[in-house]
């Protein structure tokens with residue numbers, strides 16, 4: 001089995017690669033193909049065509065994307081829609097053209113309407129207005145689902161989609177402005193604790209609720225969905241409603257998250273909130289019953305996952321942490 005993991009240097013692709021490599025080390029007959037973005041720019045149609053024609057993988061995991069937190073999405077909307085649409089179109093079409101039988105692409109919980117009923121079921125897709133801070137990214141992610149469904153309907157491929165909730169863990173992006181909330185707070189509270197600062201500023205009101213899933217759980221769920229029998233996947237999904245939510249099933253307020261990060265990093269000062277920064281969607285809790293019926297549940301509890309991520313963070317060379 002020859003598997004191409006697109007985005008293997010990213011947080012999720014890296015975790016998927018580690019899990020597949022462990023299976024290979026244990027004797028599984030796997031050939032794992034990877035390319036950095038410098039080696040293969042997935043927005044380049046001709047380069048992607050040449051790559052697929054030369055390598056002809058059996059399966060593809062599409063974990064490459066332009067990714068960022070609320071402010072990055074709001075600041076670079078053109079890049080978020082253009083790069084993600086191009087990556088999806090090129091990879092999905094060229095996979096089909098090269099005879100790839102099965103593909104798994106990663107979307108995001110932001111595909112659902114801003115005010116979707118909670119917890120958000122898969123059939124909430126396209127039922128309402130999106131959150132404006134990440135609408136361009138969400139539109140690209142919705143297009144990814146529809147690309148897979150359309151190729152399945154017209155060409156008989158077996159291309160699947162998982163929709164992760166907010167993720168965190170080793171290998172995350174720790175950029176102070178462009179990252180997601182959890183790595184941003186780990187870094188900010190860590191620095192404040194080290195420097196004995198009196199206050200840490202958290203963006204927004206602290207009231208939005210978010211569901212967090214550890215990247216090792218996400219990688220396990222991705223491989224679980226990828227490896228389901230086609231008959232089982234088809235029984236649980238519909239041709240035009242084929243994506244599967246992946247989450248932990250519980251959420252916390254950003255204030256609660258900040259308090260947990262303060263505890264883990266040993267920060268004892270005051271937590272302040274900067275109302276000039278956007279809150280984004282008020283709540284984004286996934287309904288994970290479709291995945292539960294198929295037989296998968298998250299295993300890593302939030303406090304334990306944050307502690308593990310902080311331990312990993314402390315073990316890194318500070319200058320070499322991903323921060324872009």
Ligand SMILES: NC(=O)C1=CN([C@@H]2O[C@H](COP(=O)(O)OP(=O)(O)OC[C@H]3O[C@@H](n4cnc5c(N)ncnc54)[C@H](OP(=O)(O)O)[C@@H]3O)[C@@H](O)[C@H]2O)C=CC1
Pocket residue numbers: 006007008009010011012013035036037038040041042043062063064065066067083087106107108109164165166167168171172173180
């Ligand atoms: N992180 C999160 O909280 C969430 C993530 N997701 C989704 O999960 C997937 C993985 O995200 P995550 O691991 O966090 O993202 P990262 O930013 O950690 O990794 C993304 C990877 O994509 C690769 N990439 C980006 N642009 C290109 C390009 N033009 N050509 C080739 N490769 C490219 C990069 O490769 P390189 O390093 O070689 O430059 C990078 O390693 C994405 O689809 C994302 O939308 C969904 C919900 C939440």
Ligand SMILES: C[C@H]1O[C@H](OP(=O)(O)OP(=O)(O)OC[C@H]2O[C@@H](n3cnc4c(=O)[nH]c(N)nc43)[C@H](O)[C@@H]2O)[C@@H](O)[C@@H](O)C1=O
Pocket residue numbers: 068069070071073108109110134137138165166167177178179180181182184185202203204208210254277278279280281
């Ligand atoms: C995964 C998901 O990620 C993004 O959506 P988001 O859920 O809003 O993600 P976020 O992690 O950036 O913020 C979550 C909440 O946390 C608050 N917050 C506090 N302090 C910081 C802070 O320091 N940094 C950040 N980034 N947020 C902070 C912030 O104001 C918001 O209320 C989209 O890219 C979307 O497209 C997407 O898919």
